[in-house]
Amino acid sequence: MAEIAGKEVESEYWLVPPHRLDLTRACDLLEEIVRVFGLDGIPSRFRGPFVAESAVDLAYNFQMGLRRKLAALGFYETQTIKLIASESADGAIAQVKDALPVRPLQEGDIIRVALPLSEDHSVLRPAHTPGLIAAAVRNSNQGASVLRFFELGRVFRNTGGGKGRDIETDTLGILIAGDRSPRSWAAPRPEQSSFEDLLAVMEVLAPGHSFTLTPARPREQAALGADVQLDGKACGYFARLSLSRCRELGLDKPVYVAELDLRKMQEILTAPVKAADLPQFPGSSRDAAMELPLSTPNADIVKAIEAAREKLLVSYSCFDVFTDPSGQKLPADRKSIAYTFLYRDPAKTLTAAEVDAAHQRVLKSLTDKVKGLSFR
Template sequence: MEEIARVHGIANIPASTQGQFVPASAADAAYDFRMGLRRKLTGQGLYEAVTIKLVSQSQLQDALGTTPQLLPALPLRNPISDDHTTMRPSLVPGLLATAGRNLRMGAASLRFFEAGTIFAATPDGKAIERDAIAVLLSGPVSPASWSDSEPRAADAADLRGLLEALAPGVSVKLKPVKSDRLLIAAQVIVNGKPVGLCGQAHPARVRAIDGRHPIHVAELDVSLLQKAVSREVKFEEMPRFPAITRDLALEVPADLTNSKVEDFFGSQKEPLFIGAILFDVFTDPTGQKLADGKKSLAYTLTYRDSAKTLATAEADAAHTRIVTGLKKALPVSVR
């Protein structure tokens, strides 16, 4: 073809300026979303790991997955070695192996993530592939220096902060669940939809890789996360009238979680109620100020009328309705 064009003369071939618009596809959107997650995590100071998609039978005990019930693993029919017998059902085994190698090389702080494909088997033996992203945190959150010779170790709050960074502008909640794969486990709920799991690795697994600090991990289904954060952006006018706040201290059972109280606040249809923020948690081991098995949760509740300046009496009436409903819905009392 090139020779024909040369002999005929390139100048004699009419040029075509006609273009064709190609709209973005779902695959393009998924790729852009995965790259966005990578950029967010690297921007938070994490290092991206790339591990092999094959794991050993012993590594399956480290598998976390994105659902409380881990799907059956997908074994190879003809594995190349005993260390590569199964398609990975989770990204966490690879991250733990990476953490172990770094610890043996003298690394103190571990901040890794990996984005890749995980595999599972259906009851009839067919393969399922899903895109997932996993995070691992352990060790000091900053290098030791003259001003801080013993920096604190990464904890669950740091992990939650990373999860919130992956889903800006929507609610991220952690729902405690029972799991034999983690010492402490929670289901990650983004915008009301479950997208993965997180928690703290068992101390035995930490010791097995020579770890000196707790290891916190999370694994999310990228497709579910993309659907959870996809939403229509709405704008509203900045409030022109001031808000009124009321502090509310509650005496609650020790096993009542803040998330249950927040769920109640979030379900309220009171038109003047804007929201509530937890600002204090108090326990009394001596039993002098709080009875045994009790704790105190203190919130700041905000009220506003978008059409006029809210009167104190109106705010008090709305506050009374909220507190009355809270007492009926949960075993709480006002301190």
């Protein structure tokens, strides 16, 4: 007799039932023991060897971290099929043709299945956008008022107009639409989700890093489009679905989508963090109110500030934006933006004259590099 997992089993002779013709070897009997008692119930004679984390393990852990953050923000993960209809692929081309993280998407870049099972599964998805929009439409038809979805997975496309090689990229797709929060007695009419909500979600995924949106020419089915940069590196795209397309899909609310390159995000967000000592000397701040054309993107202001390369400038942020469509207080084609700037020297306490001189150098860079800018 032998004891396995606290139970006695016969070890010398085994009676094999006549209907179990598959039990012909000793290893077959061992498999039966594992099946009955369970692998966890059989003690091991050897310790498991240590294996260092592989690139696959690191990518899995990084993506699971993104999933947990998005779920905590009220998003639901979708798992759509990688094969989509040709019409959906054409829509994806229209939306993201000029704003993919690697290169623009062209008609020849779509990978079509040679022998599709149906017309709805004839193309490999070039982006998560078609699947996320389809999920939003289904949930909206079922009465959902808060639409927040994301999907992590692989997208497929060709390069060189169909004459190059296929590219498989892991990306994160995010969709936000509808009410900002569920309706309740405290909020019978919640505010609608906006572009700022999607940008805030992206910033939560990358704490300590900055996202920059550069306007891009919107395509046929997109009213707004922008290239997304993470710490100055191209990382994806943002788009708002046009209202006409929303009406075609039966959606009575704006739809915002973003797609981010997971490999580039992992490279940036998992890089070693450099810590600095706490400042020993106080800083001094200055404010500046700028008037400039309404069409000027905020990215131009940021680039002009960075171009100044002012060593004493520690941080800056926008704290006010004012526009007047009526044109009474401000021309309708212009806007007023107010920034605050913080200056500090790590080796001494700055004098007012030194702070003013550094501030003037930053303002001069803004005046030289941003067209139509004036200070109020």
